[in-house]
Structures are given as C-alpha cells and as structure tokens.
Amino acid sequence: MHLEGIALHIASRANAVSNPEKAGWQGPAGLVVPSSITLMTLPPRCPELNPVDNFWQFMRDNWLSNRTFKSYDDIVDHGCFAWKRLANQTWRTLSIGRRRWTHGS
Numbered sequence: 344m345h346l347e348g349i350a351l352h353i354a355s356r357a358n359a360v361s362n363p364e365k366a367g368w369q370g371p372a373g374l375v376v377p378s379s380i381t382l383m384t385l386p387p388r389c390p391e392l393n394p395v396d397n398f399w400q401f402m403r404d405n406w407l408s409n410r411t412f413k414s415y416d417d418i419v420d421h422g423c424f425a426w427k428r429l430a431n432q433t434w435r436t437l438s439i440g441r442r443r444w445t446h447g448s
Contacts, residue, residue: 350377364393394440401439402429 346361353359359380364387376382385392406425412418429436 346375346377346380350379353379362393397439398429398436401435402426 349359349361357379360383361380362383362385364385402422402425406428407421410421412421
C-alpha cells in the first residue's frame, strides 16, 4: 500500500527509485512493486549508505538510552518526543544525514 501511494504521485513516463535496506528480516516475498518504481536495495550491514540509521543512533545516544520505560505508551511517547525534537533541529538533521562522499570531498 505504501508503494502504491507513492506511485500515485509519480508523473507519467517518470520513474522513482527507492533504496530499501536488504536486512534479512525486511522485504515480504510477495511484495508488489508498481512499474513506475524501481527498488535498488542497499547491501546489508552498510549503515554508511543509509543515513536513517544515523538518525536512530543519535536519538538513542541522546534521548532514548539509559532509561526505564513504564509501558508501551511510554516508549512511544519518548520516541515521538525524540523524533520531534530532532525534526526541529534542521542544522542537526543536515549534519547527521550528510555524507562527505556524496559531495565529492
């Protein structure tokens, strides 16, 4: 359903590329990929290619580690707090997500 939703916003005669990780637990066998989307999976164990991994690591290191959660809702609340806090720090998201090799230096 997620890929179908993305496909609705792709211009005719255009193609979108998605880079999902190739972790062993991801990717259902019967995944239907719309013809306007190409999947180029990232190799497993390559966090340097997926900046999202660095966002999660930053949030764990700074706002989510070394605490005891009271309940599932408490976990969700803390996760949402951390995500919103990071989203409001544009300078930090640019720094965490940037890869030196993508800029040729």
